[in-house]
Amino acid sequence: MTRLRDHSSTGLVPFSPTLRMALPVAPIHARPTPAAELVAALTETPAGRNRIWELSGQLHCSIVGTCLSTAELRQILIKAGVDGAAGASEHDLHGQGVLLAGRRDAAGKLLQKALDRRHRLAISQFAKARTADDVRRLWSDAVQRGDIPGAYWAAMTHPASTDSLVRQIFGEVHMLSHLVGAANRADIRRLAQLESDKAALETKVARQQEQLRDAVVARDATIRDLRQTLAKAVTDRHDAALPDPSPDGDRTLAALVADLEHRLAAEVRRRSRAEERIATVEARLAEERDRRAAAQREIQALREELDAVEAATAEAAPDDAEAAEAATNLRGLSLLYVGGRAGQIARLRRQAERRAATLLHHDGGIEASSGLLSGLVSRADAVLFPVDCVSHAAVGIIKSLCRQTGKPYLPLRSAGLAPFLAALRNPTIIALAQASPHLQSIEQ
Numbered sequence: 001m002t003r004l005r006d007h008s009s010t011g012l013v014p015f016s017p018t019l020r021m022a023l024p025v026a027p028i029h030a031r032p033t034p035a036a037e038l039v040a041a042l043t044e045t046p047a048g049r050n051r052i053w054e055l056s057g058q059l060h061c062s063i064v065g066t067c068l069s070t071a072e073l074r075q076i077l078i079k080a081g082v083d084g085a086a087g088a089s090e091h092d093l094h095g096q097g098v099l100l101a102g103r104r105d106a107a108g109k110l111l112q113k114a115l116d117r118r119h120r121l122a123i124s125q126f127a128k129a130r131t132a133d134d135v136r137r138l139w140s141d142a143v144q145r146g147d148i149p150g151a152y153w154a155a156m157t158h159p160a161s162t163d164s165l166v167r168q169i170f171g172e173v174h175m176l177s178h179l180v181g182a183a184n185r186a187d188i189r190r191l192a193q194l195e196s197d198k199a200a201l202e203t204k205v206a207r208q209q210e211q212l213r214d215a216v217v218a219r220d221a222t223i224r225d226l227r228q229t230l231a232k233a234v235t236d237r238h239d240a241a242l243p244d245p246s247p248d249g250d251r252t253l254a255a256l257v258a259d260l261e262h263r264l265a266a267e268v269r270r271r272s273r274a275e276e277r278i279a280t281v282e283a284r285l286a287e288e289r290d291r292r293a294a295a296q297r298e299i300q301a302l303r304e305e306l307d308a309v310e311a312a313t314a315e316a317a318p319d320d321a322e323a324a325e326a327a328t329n330l331r332g333l334s335l336l337y338v339g340g341r342a343g344q345i346a347r348l349r350r351q352a353e354r355r356a357a358t359l360l361h362h363d364g365g366i367e368a369s370s371g372l373l374s375g376l377v378s379r380a381d382a383v384l385f386p387v388d389c390v391s392h393a394a395v396g397i398i399k400s401l402c403r404q405t406g407k408p409y410l411p412l413r414s415a416g417l418a419p420f421l422a423a424l425r426n427p428t429i430i431a432l433a434q435a436s437p438h439l440q441s442i443e444q
Contacts, residue, residue: 048159049123052112053104059156059166060101062173065094067115067153073097076114080107115153122150123157132162139169145347146417148173191299194292201288205281212274219267226260301413301422330357330424330433336380338373338398339364339390340415348420355424357433364394377401381432382408384423386415408432 052063064073070090077085077096085093100111116123122142129135135158142151155161155169233256335357337348345361352359360376362368364385370393377383383398395411402409408428412419423429 050157050159051104051108052101052115052157053108055101055156057102059170060098061094062170063115063153063156064097064101066173067119067149068097070094072114072118076100076110080110082107119150119153122147122154126151126154126158129158129160132160132165135160136165136168143172145350148176190295194295198288198292201285205285208281209278212278215274216271219271223264223267226263230257230260298413301419330355330429333357333429333433334360334379334381335429336360336362336376336383337420338362338383338385338394340386341389344415344417347417351417351421352424357424362394364390366391370394370397373397374401377405377407380407382410382429384410384412384420386412386419388413389415 052060055063068076070093073093074085074088077088077093077100080100082096082100085096088096097111100107102108126135126138129138135155139151139155142148152169152173156166161169233253330352333356335352337345337359338361340348340361340363342363345359349359349361360380362373362376364370373394377398383402385395385398387395398409401407410423410426410428412423
């Protein structure tokens with residue numbers, strides 16, 4: 001079978017020289033590596049699989065960017081003796097890694113070995129494939145689980161992968177990066193628009209409040225002047241002490257009093273309308289603040305879910321294996337998931353089992369009896385339920401049972417995989433796993 005060793009075999013358009021000039025990459029100056037590291041770097045790749053330098057150069061960028069983290073790539077470049085790797089930026093590290101992938105020397109073999117070691121589980125799974133259709137089926141299963149990095153490396157180097165299959169997988173990973181970037185940009189634009197609307201509304205409210213305050217001050221001054229005028233007129237009449245005031249004087253005074261009362265009533269109406277407008281504006285401002293807070297909470301939840309998905313698709317580096325296990329191992333914790341979609345429960349259970357947790361499920365009363373919830377809650381250490389796919393009655397029962405038993409419950413934003421993965425990384429769940437009797441029994 002012909003392997004992908006150049007651009008023409010993939011059918012992909014090679015990168016243009018202009019693009020390479022627009023993205024400068026610092027040159028690699030490799031120092032001689034210690035003998036022990038060179039011997040380790042020359043360890044043979046499993047028979048039949050492609051080496052990274054045998055693949056098309058256009059695949060190197062996606063492999064380095066998808067299958068290795070920045071910290072891992074920096075360690076590889078430092079071990080390979082690349083000058084300035086310890087303090088290089090992420091972009092320079094990526095460019096140097098791509099250049100390293102095309103070299104068949106000790107440094108390139110270090111990169112090959114690091115990729116094989118990091119994704120050894122995925123390579124072992126794909127080793128069972130004998131045909132391109134088998135590889136395609138394993139790749140599709142990995143995409144459904146969210147295990148992209150390891151499956152991508154295993155499929156690209158598998159001896160049964162054909163040119164058309166490589167182009168298909170490369171295109172899916174390429175478009176996935178666009179979708180993730182577009183989602184982040186949309187969230188940022190939405191947050192910026194909400195902040196801009198809030199600032200404009202606050203400015204408008206402040207301006208209206210200033211106008212109303214000026215109007216109230218002017219009205220109070222007018223009322224005060226009118227009262228002073230009326231008091232002076234009454235005083236002047238009494239001071240005159242006329243035994244028989246003229247009818248013309250009485251009519252003038254009556255007209256003055258009527259006019260003052262009319263103007264006073266008009267000012268009272270204006271004040272009432274102004275107060276109503278202030279109340280309306282303040283209510284709108286409160287609604288906008290609530291919407292902005294809800295949007296910020298949703299954005300934060302999406303970011304946490306994205307972090308959880310990315311963490312779930314990556315395995316710990318060899319140097320960080322113990323820290324990664326401590327961060328993700330729930331060590332026998334029992335979780336009850338109420339509601340959700342029946343087709344997703346098996347996937348959620350696999351994710352829980354990967355973290356050494358047990359997942360119990362109740363459909364919220366659709367087919368299973370609600371009376372079973374009491375027994376399931378007593379067996380579980382914590383309860384999870386998606387707010388968009390569970391009945392109100394089931395939620396009420398869960399909250400009541402959790403309060404009675406003193407167990408935590410976590411409402412999830414939706415019934416998808418990402419909210420569930422984020423919940424498994426929730427500080428409450430992690431703390432519960434660390435303090436759980438299951439953990440104490442395992443350690444003993």
